[in-house]
Amino acid sequence: MESELVKKLTETASRIKPFDEEAALRADRHSDGLTKPPGSLGKLEAVARQLAGITGELWPDLSRKAVIVMAGDHGVCEEGVSAFPQAVTPQMVMNFLQGGAAVNVLARQAGADVVCVDVGVNADLAHERLISRKVVHGTANMAKGPAMSREEALRAVLAGIEVAEEQAKNGIRLFATGEMGIGNTTASAVLATVLTGMPAEESVGRGTGIDDEAWLKKVAVVKRAIEANAPDAADPIDALAKVGGAEIAGLVGVIIGAAACGCPVVIDGYISSAAALVASRIAERAKPYMLASHLSREQGHSKLLEAIGLSPMIHLEMRLGEGTGAVLCFHFIDAALLLMQEMATFESAGISKR
Known part of the structure; x- marks a missing residue:
């Protein structure tokens, strides 16, 4: 298989x-x-x-555009790495589907679709606008062992590819990456440390707004996850499976799938950039199809972008995720073309x- x-x-x-x-x-x-x-x-x-x-x-006519919001939960939340409980993930997914999140507001302003995909939420969700490509009901706790199996990670990547291809067939020509998953800045920090070599003290930021004590705990969790799993930096799928997340893997697929369809893809913040780095290691030819939107307040973001070879368009001190920074940059892309x-x-x- x-x-x-x-x-x-x-x-x-x-x-x-x-x-x-x-x-x-x-x-x-x-x-x-x-x-x-x-x-x-x-x-x-x-x-x-x-x-x-x-x-x-x-x-080119890039008037049809969409932000693909991949959603998934993280077992590492057991370690107390987030200021918000894991229950917020499915609640926010429903908020996206009802049009009430920040990314919905910005997408409406930009004339873009919001496509929400459940690839790993730890809840059974149903909504007419939800795309269900569930691979796992949340990942396992990476501080104790692999977040996913290699097969699960590959299936999540392929789910993202399928979504991108479906959207391209429906006329979408410009993509943006978005995500939702409480705990996913921790997974992104581990991936950043593994794939760039930066120390955990640089890759770990404040995420949802944790205090100093929680930040120190998060740094320790990142180190434990690497020690417990020994992810192979030379094998991006191995790293993605052991210390990534289902929604991060889904975004890897969206990026590769969009590029395969000849479509540019705007990369959002820290989590999306972790996915972009993995995508660039799997498919180097996807790199020129990526445009970096903004520089996140997550402290490791600049080094992640540097590792891919991307330069952000804007710096608004954002750290929300969801695809908000990427959707804002749709306006700059429209301006460049006009x-x-x-x-x-x-x-x-x-x-x-x-």
Whole structure:
């Protein structure tokens, strides 16, 4: 069974087309011909270049967009690593489905869909808008042993791929990653420590707002999880299974699946970036399809982004997750494309370049 799952993952990764450098250069030339000093629009020009390289078009139609919110619970919550109880995960999932969460508000403003997926919530949920791809009823406590089996981790990744492919077939052309799972900053911190080598004292942040005593406990839990599981940094699936989470694995699949469909994917904060790092280690060709949205207040986030090779668009001191930072950046992406499409060139406006 595991070999079949690996085969499906490998096949999906192999469908990711290389970044189109020729199209990116066309975007550079077009941008330099617009009525402005070269490079004066900063990251907006870099975004336009990247989107051209991803899609092969100077101003692709990315008007259909969605944030994929993957949800899952974490057994490591037994260790008291969060300021909120685990029961909040299913409660927040219902909030997403009813349109009441921060990501719903921002998605409505951006004209984006919110797609909520249960890949590992420790509750039996039912709602007409919920996509159920449940692999586990919450992960096991990684401080005592593996969070998931390797097969479960692979199934969660493939669930994310399937969701991305389904959304692309329905016309979605721009993706954002979102998540919900009490305890998932702990899983992300362990993955960050394993995959980047940063010490736990740097990878562990405040999460849902824990105090100093709880932070020290969380650092100790991260160290214990690594000691208990000995995750292999050279094997991203091993690390994902032993010290990750079902929703993090689902996001790995969303990123790889979106890239395989030729779609850009905006990476949210710390948890999403942990998934993005795993995705980049599994499918290196997915990296150019990722755009970093913002720099989280989680202290290890900058090093995670650096390890992937991403630079965030904004820094608003956010640490909510859900996909909120990624959805905010849909506006900047729209702006970058409109500038490419609607600005006059020096030639068309009859303006001298010198």
